[in-house]
Amino acid sequence: MIRIAKVALSAAAMVFTAAAADTASVPTGGYSAAAFYNLANAYARANKPGLAVLNYERAKLLDPRDPDVAANLLRVRQSASLPAVSAGRLDRLTQLASPTALSWIGLLGLLLAGTAMLAREKFSAHRGKLLLSALVGFCLLGVSAGAAMAVWPTLHSAVVVGHSVEVRVSPVLIEEPLFVLPEGEIVRVGDEHDGFVLVRTRAGRSGWAPSSNLALIALQR
Template structure:
């Protein structure tokens, strides 16, 4: 009995929390439309803190920061919106505009044909979306196999057998893509620079020799961490160390 009451209480709290987050989100949208961008940001950040997140929330938050010419936070939130929904074209387009405000122009290393295919096609869907496709192919394959098993007509049996085999092949492919995309997300840690200018060091010490300089809004890959230092890599392959507080990690919720 106590367990049921506890579960009911959790459900009620979660429902009230979601309704409250939706109310705050609507109020923030109204403030944004009235040009009160900082007030809108304060409310959007409250929703983020409540964990009632969505791609639209980060997109609107990115727009608010962009209106205030805050390069790092705007890029960060557009990136967050795309993490949750890689097909969010509005966030992708606005991210391009926001990146133009950043000072650094970093040329990416050449990519192989397989890497380009992954970026241009496979990565357009998140690993969760690929998982849904995998489950869908498993259902289709199972239904087609049952139809093959129970059908008596030779022509139909051949048809159902062929299509079921094809579905299971697609199932294996989509499962492999899901696994690859999941590992990529889990093993790739990226961050956005949040300070106007950083002197990146060769070693994780204050007095180490300067390796290069980067500016607010630059996206980096985080490779390692030592105390309050993070080892980062740029898109052009440069590697160095900077203070953890100078960047904000694009963590997965």
């Protein structure tokens, strides 16, 4: 049992080291929620809803609990006559804490649940208490997993930054457009072919749109 605890602690230390490297405050470079928010405000004032929505979404990824981001994003969407986006149940989980705190909560829940389940097998005299501890750990882990499930679609979505982007049935220009995406719309992206990206709207319509008119929310460094 002691050996198991040692292994768990060393694994936690590794996770902490890796996470600290990602979340450390660095003076230059990197992404800042405030910088994305200010940039989005500038685009909103310049009447560029696509780029404004894009940067608000990026700011929301870094700081999902910022009410200013949500308010200005809502206003830009309304100004651009975009349909309102209803928050899902899982989205509420992202509001509980910062992404980093939710990550640590999930890890703590995993350690608690795992250790309790192992101890329960070993110490039959305290099976009830250990089962309760395991349930608490699973709940914490579930919060983190729920937040991850809520954010996951955003990481594979893009914002339409072009004006009235035509979506075609196949990735060639000679095809007649199926429908038109308004600027600022958020779409799920799939395959990419020859300058076109397979997109799927919230309404379930899909087609190929020029990749130059789309910007991935989770940009890669």
